[in-house]
Amino acid sequence: MKKILLLLTISLLLSHSLLAQNLTQNSVDKMNAVLEKVIEAYGGADRINQLQTMSVQFNDANFAINQSRRPGPPWDENKTSGSSHIDLQQMIFVTNNKSESPEQNFNNTTIINNEQSYQVNKQAKTVIPIAQPNFLNTAGPFIRVTPIMLIKQLMQRSQSSHYLGEANVDGRNHDVLSLVMEVGPAISLYFDQKNHMLTRSERYIPAFGLIGYRFTNYKEQAGMPFNQSFELIINEEINMKRQNLSYTINKPITEQTKYDTSFNVLPIPEPAQPDPLGRQEIADGVYLIGGTGTYAMFVEMEDHVIAVGGTAGIPERINLLKEVVPNKPIKYGVMTHHHSDHILGAQAYADQDITVVSAKAHEATIRNATDKPKMKLKTIESEHIFKDQVRTLKLIDIGPTPHSENVLVAYLPDERILFAADHFGLQSPGNITPAGRNAQEFAKALKKNNINANQILSAHSPIIATDKDLAQSVKMAQDTNN
Ligand SMILES: [Zn+2]
Numbered sequence: 001m002k003k004i005l006l007l008l009t010i011s012l013l014l015s016h017s018l019l020a021q022n023l024t025q026n027s028v029d030k031m032n033a034v035l036e037k038v039i040e041a042y043g044g045a046d047r048i049n050q051l052q053t054m055s056v057q058f059n060d061a062n063f064a065i066n067q068s069r070r071p072g073p074p075w076d077e078n079k080t081s082g083s084s085h086i087d088l089q090q091m092i093f094v095t096n097n098k099s100e101s102p103e104q105n106f107n108n109t110t111i112i113n114n115e116q117s118y119q120v121n122k123q124a125k126t127v128i129p130i131a132q133p134n135f136l137n138t139a140g141p142f143i144r145v146t147p148i149m150l151i152k153q154l155m156q157r158s159q160s161s162h163y164l165g166e167a168n169v170d171g172r173n174h175d176v177l178s179l180v181m182e183v184g185p186a187i188s189l190y191f192d193q194k195n196h197m198l199t200r201s202e203r204y205i206p207a208f209g210l211i212g213y214r215f216t217n218y219k220e221q222a223g224m225p226f227n228q229s230f231e232l233i234i235n236e237e238i239n240m241k242r243q244n245l246s247y248t249i250n251k252p253i254t255e256q257t258k259y260d261t262s263f264n265v266l267p268i269p270e271p272a273q274p275d276p277l278g279r280q281e282i283a284d285g286v287y288l289i290g291g292t293g294t295y296a297m298f299v300e301m302e303d304h305v306i307a308v309g310g311t312a313g314i315p316e317r318i319n320l321l322k323e324v325v326p327n328k329p330i331k332y333g334v335m336t337h338h339h340s341d342h343i344l345g346a347q348a349y350a351d352q353d354i355t356v357v358s359a360k361a362h363e364a365t366i367r368n369a370t371d372k373p374k375m376k377l378k379t380i381e382s383e384h385i386f387k388d389q390v391r392t393l394k395l396i397d398i399g400p401t402p403h404s405e406n407v408l409v410a411y412l413p414d415e416r417i418l419f420a421a422d423h424f425g426l427q428s429p430g431n432i433t434p435a436g437r438n439a440q441e442f443a444k445a446l447k448k449n450n451i452n453a454n455q456i457l458s459a460h461s462p463i464i465a466t467d468k469d470l471a472q473s474v475k476m477a478q479d480t481n482n
Helices: 002-041 045-050 135-144 147-156 314-324 345-351 360-368 437-448 467-481
Strands: 053-063 077-087 092-099 107-113 118-121 126-129 163-169 172-179 187-192 198-205 209-221 224-234 237-249 278-283 286-291 294-300 305-308 330-334 355-359 377-380 383-387 392-397 408-412 417-420 455-458 461-466
Touching: 002 147, 002 163, 002 172, 002 187, 045 147, 077 135, 092 135, 107 135, 135 147, 147 172, 147 187, 147 198, 147 224, 163 187, 172 198, 278 314, 278 461, 286 314, 286 461, 294 314, 294 408, 294 455, 305 314, 314 330, 314 345, 330 345, 345 355, 355 360, 355 408, 360 377, 377 383, 437 467, 455 467, 461 467
Parallel strands: 305 330, 330 355, 355 377, 417 455
Antiparallel strands: 053 077, 053 237, 077 092, 092 107, 107 118, 118 126, 163 172, 172 187, 187 198, 198 209, 209 224, 224 237, 278 286, 286 294, 294 305, 383 392, 392 408, 408 417, 455 461
16 A cells, blocks of 8 residues: 555656646747747748838827826826837937927937937927936837837747747737846737737736737738837726837938937936935925925914825825924825825825815815725815914915816915925926926916915925026926927
């Protein structure tokens, strides 16, 4: 009996190890068989190997998920247009991006060309050299959305690829192969079993989720199929749609590496300064507290404090306030608007039993952003004035603006201090750039609402801007358009 058991165990062990070995070998064999058909379907190994440069013109529609003017779908669509140009041999990559929606106002070019690499801002007419150009990092997003480039890489790295399995996409059977990337996680590539076209790819980033691409509408050019459109899908929501308008194959792209020599060449900027959590007293009892890109204003009233802003890190910001205002409770926490990065503070305020204040239109979004949907919440229709013996604080809905249909700003009329999110801010002192439509409309909305601030605090900058900065920015935009 013992002998039989032993034999059984040995045979089980053997069959397991054989199985593992078979799994790897089968996977590699299957991968190679699929790849062979894919190469043929994409024009053959010679054509793919000879493809060294390509240019693509495109139009994009970007969907502003949880960042639209309204709290729910349909999300706002921001249209952009551009082109990308790649030379694999010389490791040159150029990409142009221009806003086509009036809300936004940009026209930028990135040139990666070894020592001659630049960021070009065609709106500001400036050129900034890139200190450490990185071809693969910069071209990565383009390569990931260009099937022929992915297949080229798959051919080069087939030794590290595996057959992941079969999957059904839109009623069609697909073979799925893995592709190891130089930068970032591996990609799963889905090839239609009938025509061997790449129809879908996926990457998984643990803290972020599933990033998927859908490639559609292939047309042949120079004996190779090129997709005329793709969609970017993040966690099952469409983030972006692209139409590829034209492809140019194997033509030199050196012309694209030039910039307008009348533009102002700026020095390479200093590396970004660390921005640790800090507290500034703007006026007696008025504090701007924050760091690393998110700030909130705290205003001392007679017997309590009003907090304004709901970005990340509210508990730490409250702790810094308590160091200087230990004896007054925070009574209100004001949410400027419903965007995902501006409602994080709702939970923090609700946890401390602070009444959250928001525009009426954002009530549901804000309640849903906490685990306390029955929290204390005060909603505001157009304006509310907090006034006591020591101070007046006005909350004004200055919407609609190009950024949000409703948006609360906090204004201290006596001190002429304004706190506003996402409409105007300086990234460094004196660094004033032409106003986009959003900042232009913001300036108009302030006038319309009789807001006459001379200090403008922003939810995303530690720099206190002035009314003159805003006026100059608006003027710069008008000058550029004239
Ligand atoms: Zn926003």
